[in-house]
Amino acid sequence: MERVILHYDMDCFYAAIETRDNPKKYKNKPMIVAGGVVTTANYEARKYGIHSAMSTYEAKNLxxxxxxxxxxxxxxxxxxxxxxxxxxxxxxxxxxxxLDEGYIDISNVIPKYSSKEKFAKIFRERIYKHTGLTCSVGIGVNKISAKIASDINKPFGQYIFNTRAEFVEL
Incomplete structure (x- = not known):
């Protein structure tokens, strides 16, 4: 049986938690979670070129x-x-x-579902239903392909490499 690995990555995890908990204050506004260094930047802040590990001073200048x-x-x-x-x-x-990501070997689980796409969709929706937070999911034949796949359709998206050949062709 070929291995099937899922990588989930919570979207802007710390910033998303703060926005969920304080939507009037943070929703649709550029925001970072930071002390002296940016821990997480939401997508609105990323439009300005702000990213994790950047100094707060530099982020504020942007x-x-x-x-x-x-x-x-x-x-x-x-x-x-x-x-x-x-x-x-x-x-x-x-x-x-x-705290916000992991690899799951779903090789033994996936046969219970009609497709990998369906499983990924159910997985993402279940996380959202129980936490109010979105995650992106990638499914691949190994950890590397799953990690790359999870970055392709951020935020709250999914991408599946069904075969090793699909991954290699990318």
Whole structure:
């Protein structure tokens, strides 16, 4: 049986949590979660060239109306634990690599679904239903192909490499 690996990556995880919890204050506004360095930039802030690991000073120079939210690590850990619990209901063949992403070996799970696309859609919608947060999903034949696939249709998208040949052709 060929391996089927899913990579999920929460979209702008820390910023998305803050926006979900304070929509009137942060929705559709450029915002970062940062101390001295940007931890996460939402998509509105990224339009200005702001990205993780950039200094807050530099980010503020790129966007004068940038909103800066101090990190709340405990809140992010709690959300991550909710997501981990949801994932563990699918299988225990998991490698959580950060608070907001992980690899899941779904080789034994996927035959129960009509397609990989259907599984990915159900997975994304389930995370959203239980957390109010979006994630992007990639499915591939190994971790590298799954990780690349999860970046292709961000945010809240999915991409599937069904064969090794599809991945190699990219």
């Amino acid at each position: 966007c004068q109306n940038l909103l800066i939210v101090p990190p709340n690590k405990e809140k992010y850990i709690k959300e991550s634990e909710k997501i981990h619990e949801l994932v563990l209901k699918i299988t225990h063949r998991i490698e959580f690599i950060a």
